[in-house]
Amino acid sequence: MLDGPLIPRNRAIHPDPYDPGYKTSVPRSPNLPLLSLDSTPSEETGPTFGHSRLGALDNNLILNWTRGAAPAVGERILMHGRVLDEHGRPVPNTLVEIWQANAGGRYRHKKDGYLAPLDPNFGGAGRTLTDEYGRYQFLTIRPGAYPWPNRANDWRPMHIHISVFGHSFGQRLITQMYFEGDPLIPLCPIAATIKNRAQLDRLVAPLDMAASKPLDYLAYKFDIVLRGRRQSMFENKPEGM
Amino acid sequence: MVQKLDMLQETPSQTAGPYVHIGMMPTYAGNAGTFDDEIGTSPISDGAQGDVIEITGSVYDGTGWAMRDALIESWQPDAQGKFAGQDGADPNVSGFCRFAADAESGEFCLRTVKPGAVATAGGTLQAPHIALWIVARGINIGLQTRIYFEDEDNSNDPVLARIEQRPRVDTLIAKKTGPGQYRFDIRLQGAGETVFLDM
Ligand SMILES: [Fe+3]
Helix, strand or coil: CCCCCCCCCCCCHHHCCCCCCHHHHHCCCCCCCCCCCCCCCHHHCCCCCHHHHHCCCCCCCCCCCCCCCCCCCEEEEEEEEEEEEECCCCCCEEEEEEEEECCCEEEEECCCCCCCCCCCCCCCCCECCCCCEEEEEEEEEEECCCEEECCCCCEECCEEEEECCCCHHHHEEEEEEEEECCCHHHCCCCCCCCCCCHHHHEEECCCCCHHCECCCCEEEEEEEEEEEEEECCCCCCCCCC | CCCCCCCCCCCCCCHHHCCHHHHHCCCCCCCCCCCCCCCCCEEEEECCCCCCCEEEEEEEECCCCCCCCEEEECCCCCCCCCCCCCCCCCCCCCCCCEEECCCCCCCEEEEEEECCCCCCCCEECCCCEEEEEEEEECCCEEEEEEEEEECCCCCHHHHHHHHHHHHHHHHHEEEEEECEEECCCCCCCCCCCCCCCCC
16 A cells, blocks of 8 residues: 555655745745655645636636636646646546646736736636546646746746645645747746756656547646655564564 | 657646635636635534634745735645545534735734644645645745644654754654644745755
């Protein structure tokens, strides 16, 4: 049974917490090493969310802000994929949340003062539960790139923010999906916090023509892998046995 | 060459960014009504058993500035030490909460019940604690830590016992400031840096 402690995080695949290229990380990264320990029930259990809490349009960002009254402006896309664990097993019935800028690169957030206008028909947030095979999908518009204060002329590539729960609090993950072919990806200091280019490539969603719908939307596929658990087989033997 | 291990790698993390609230706490972000039933608004509902407490604090960056944009998630068992979904768990304790630093003061407040003690798989009893996960702009991978309580016996807790520099244990212990009131500050960096966990 894979119900032992969580497999320790391989920090080498993750971004460096401290990265002078991403200036805000400089005062917001711990100086001292993390305390590494086997997980306990606090990390091995986690909240669950039922279908009853979701609205019918929660995973349709084209329509959910206006409750279906009018569609958002922009290029219609389907974002879809699977949530798996490190053993390759699907993670069913887990909450996936996304948020993003509108087609012009502006967020519906009181702190975002970018020149691009708000779209009255676009909120920019969605959520869904994975199905029994770990699959999820969102209908949305392709977000615009946007400038941000870091170095004098930094721009974020087109991206969608993603939050995934998994089945235990220790699996909690937030990441970003980028789009195949975006020339801003190699210029972005936030993307570049991931030092291994092959790992960054895992955040770039390919165009998926097979899942696109003729005369309606293009599709991008984005699979997400969460931490798995070790076997617990020998866990209960007393020390020294 | 050797055989391939049939394993996948975890998806790399990226910062939650400055606009995380529109996705995870839309009402706080000024977008009330985004979802009919927002999750994590409270870890308890009316009738929860145990002591209702309030934990107030701030998340400080390396310059000592209370961050205005930090978002925290908490996860805990009920007053008997049972997590939601386990047999006999208090139906009025979901155990999960999302809370944010106030945009003006930088202070957060978590209102919940005092959690019960939970044993590890090996049978060691842990002192009562609340697990936290902190994200914000500039935090490239979410930070795990725990809130313990000054008025509990923390002397045999297996996690606290592993902290080599004993004065740092104090960074994980909420201080009692009044009846049912605690203070818990989080320092990301520098003097008094909070112990962050990799569990
Ligand atoms: Fe963004």
